[in-house]
Amino acid sequence: MGYLFGLLGTLTLVKSASTLQAEQYLAPFARGEKICAFALSEPDAGTNSFNIKTTAVAEGGGFRINGNKWFITNIDNSDALLLVAKTAPSGKEAVKSGSLSLFLIDLPNESLDYTPIPKHGFNYYKSNQLFIEDLFVPESALVGTLGKGFASLAPTLNAERLLVAAGSIGLARLALSSAVLYASERVVFDVPIGAHQAVQHPLAAAHARLESAWWTVRQAAAMEDQGDQSAHATALANTAKYVAVEAAIDACYHSLQAHGGAGYAREYHQERWWREVQLFRLAPLTQQMTLNFIGQHVLGLPRSY
Template sequence: MDFNLNDEQRQIYEYGGQLAQSYDNTYWLEHARRHEFPKEMFQQIADDGFLGIMVPEEYGGAGLGMTEMALFMEGTANHGIPLLMMVVGPTMSMAHLATHGTEFHKKELLPAACKGDIQFCFAITEPGAGSNSMKTKTMAKRNGNRFSLSGEKTFITGADVSDYCLVVARTTPLDQVARKTDGFTLFAVDLKKKGVDMQRVRISIPLPEEQWTLFFDDVDLGPEDVVGHVDEGFNILFDSLNPERIVLGALCCGIGRFALNKAVTYASERNVFDQPIGAHQGVQHPLAKAYTNVEMASLMTRRAAWEFDHKLPAGESSNMAKYAAAEAGIEAVDAALQAHGGSGFTEDTGIYEMYPMMRLLRTAPVNRELCLSYIGNKVMGLPRSY
């Protein structure tokens, strides 16, 4: 689908097909089953100039926006190549360093990250502070112009293959601030620093990116590590969360399309009782319904990206896009599985592995109930429930 795309955007959207010539869904699945990060593929993406989509040209990037990042994510997922590290690194971390980072971040780290020499991950979730970020307990205590970071973050995607992590911490305790959104600071933490440790969180989903718990024990940080202003990181934080919803919505739409395309091929070729099973409405209608929902979610995702790029309030569209795309992605993969019958559960088909990932994205990084609560309260004006 290339509705209202310019030539450059269309090329970005179609890049997934080019990438798949060397690193296709089979390559992705092999790495996902081994929980092994696909380094060669990411280096190819870097060499082709796509890690820095949202980084200004002066820092080694392409100088493009959220729309182009969403198109990239959807286009690669269309070919069965979902890229979660593109969410936590290029989207949630690198783009904000370009806007709010120090000169060191902009001139040293970003050019290296755009080349693929270093990687970033993003850390906000804690064991006792998931959806309610106000309860963050990770603290960066001040000592003059330096900080001592201590705390614990969990479900950190790709921490093991990352060099730096954008960490959300409190620099002023919750009970000492006028507003609960005050007192947050973001830090770009070198994961090789003394006092940083990590432990794998074993997830029962085939993914090449693993999840980790990060432990910070009096990690020494300086002003050069601060992203934005001390105690004023909340706005940057929520500038990160809408893009997360948008690009994951794009990813869900792409995987839904990938599964449906495989189902259409199979249902057109598989003959039972002397005709293709795709001719039966019991097979055809679920696929058509799922396809419709994927395409509607894709349009909402593009609207959210457009609003973000034009500095308009994007929370409404971002939450609707994330909700709609996750639901549509699950429906599409499920319909594709049903159309394949027993063969849908074989490793050769490669569809079933997409289901647990789609089901995960109904829950993470923000669950559908919170998306619906945001829409009900913030958009429709219903009473707040929490």
């Protein structure tokens, strides 16, 4: 997931970096020589990004930034940070007037302090609380247009959903293939356990769901490749994220079940995959928000938030 949040930062830069920023950062990011972390989430704002409290105040040729973020993944291992801060009012006013701005900050930086949040899975990356105290950045750190940070992030959102969708399916395919192998080899009542329909059918059904989700992901990804940012493309990206994650969670669960007690043991990967796949329901976007999008923009139901 570190790569995922990092990619969100990098993709935004591809679309919105100044010539100078592109020259300095994009080539090393693309080559994997440098990594960019991404800091949007805050404890008090939740999914409502327009309510973030981190502020960037104009001051003598630059901006003074103060605030707190959480779950900032891989910042401890990154060379730069794409930070989202508020440069205008909160709430509905902010949505109307534009309010969020993006800043690209070199790491490490003495005005940034972070501490890891112990977490359920994905422990090969740290996700951190981030404290920003009196950070001064020059005007050249601004990415895109002042107050239009959300507009800069928006064109990356479909790609982000598709990355999660494809990543979930990849993980689930691995879980499924290892379950098939185990169910073919493990003999309990004289035959391999995979001969029992109670073991075989959930695996076959998981395969069917994954394949179906995969074709939705492919179709949405083809539209993304063509630069399609239409409402239809966005609806399909949200649909792909939703169905792929649900199919992946189901496949990881049945992979664990097919392994019996071994699936619960740290020695096997099943319990870790089961823990880790849950993240995709929550981050970087919750399943509820994909359903909000589909409910409102595809089905035409009233906006719920």
